Amino acid sequence: MSLAEIAESLRETEPDRFGASLLAPQPAREKLWTLFALSHDLARAPLQSNEPLIAMMRVRWWIDQLEAIGRGNEPGNEPLESLVATWGRDAAALVDLAEARQRDCEREPFGDAGEVEAYIRATAGALMRHALVALGVPDRRDVAQDQALGCGLAQWLAALPELDALRLGLARPDPALISELARRGLAALERARAGRRELPRTAAPALFRGMGHVAALKAMAAEGKPVAVTASEFSRRFALGRLALTGRWWE
Known part of the structure; x- marks a missing residue:
């Protein structure tokens, strides 16, 4: 997705977050847009299959891609191109967002408040x-x-x-x-x-x-x-x- 498409998607799905992002300077604004787009994609990844193993493979793909960016590799997927264009190799630091979604693959409900808060x-x-x-x-x-x-x-x-x-x-x-x-x-x-x-x-x-x-x-x-x-x-x-x-x- 182009930056314009990412911005339009954010405006439609999260208008408050989009409106707030417009107050940031342009380079930071574009980094926010691609960051929020990545977060949205990562949240969806574990839900694209009811099979924990397949869901984990989907999340693992994102982890591998972000780690590869940190090693200087070119992104192998269109959604990551805008991310690298705005964040550069620093996009590798966003891998923790993907790692946190591994729990969603397990489809294990939360047992107490501490587990929810940690998530x-x-x-x-x-x-x-x-x-x-x-x-x-x-x-x-x-x-x-x-x-x-x-x-x-x-x-x-x-x-x-x-x-x-x-x-x-x-x-x-x-x-x-x-x-x-x-x-x-x-x-x-x-x-x-x-x-x-x-x-x-x-x-x-x-x-x-x-x-x-x-x-x-x-x-x-x-x-x-x-x-x-x-x-x-x-x-x-x-x-x-x-x-x-x-x-x-x-x-």
Whole structure:
């Protein structure tokens, strides 16, 4: 895919993330686009087969390709050409995003909150870390990781019915566990908000994840069942406008 096609796909599937990326300088913006496209492809790879071995082979292909880029090899696949064009050999550092998806191949539901949190940190947390690298922002892991964890938990819990059907959700229906995970998400977002001054304004395009996470997490903490992460069109546009004017990325 060309950069223009990647950008259009991101605009359609993740408009908040796309809108935030437009605030980054052009070279960083293009790195963000190809990073998010890679993340999307990696999330889909294990789901293209119900057979764990075949799913693992698909994820392994991505791992091998990214490692080969680090050795200076030319990408052997069109989706990787734009990634290398923007990241160069540094694209090899993104291999941890692929490695984290190996767990999805196993189709083993999560048994406790600690397992879910570790998974969110390895996926959403790693993506946040690489997005900050794309922006040239010094790593302040606690703040960025808390933001990624809170929003990641909200999105994961909201998608729980679909994840359960794929055996990627919880091992058993447990309202208490859902409430606990939601409380962990709320605590993480509060820590991120409290530490917001530790990161420069230039980090905002990576940190902004749209609106609705806090409200959804509060509802899930109280009710112990999945609640969609939603926001009105007015709220979305207001948040993006505020981000552009003030750099505010937190809810």
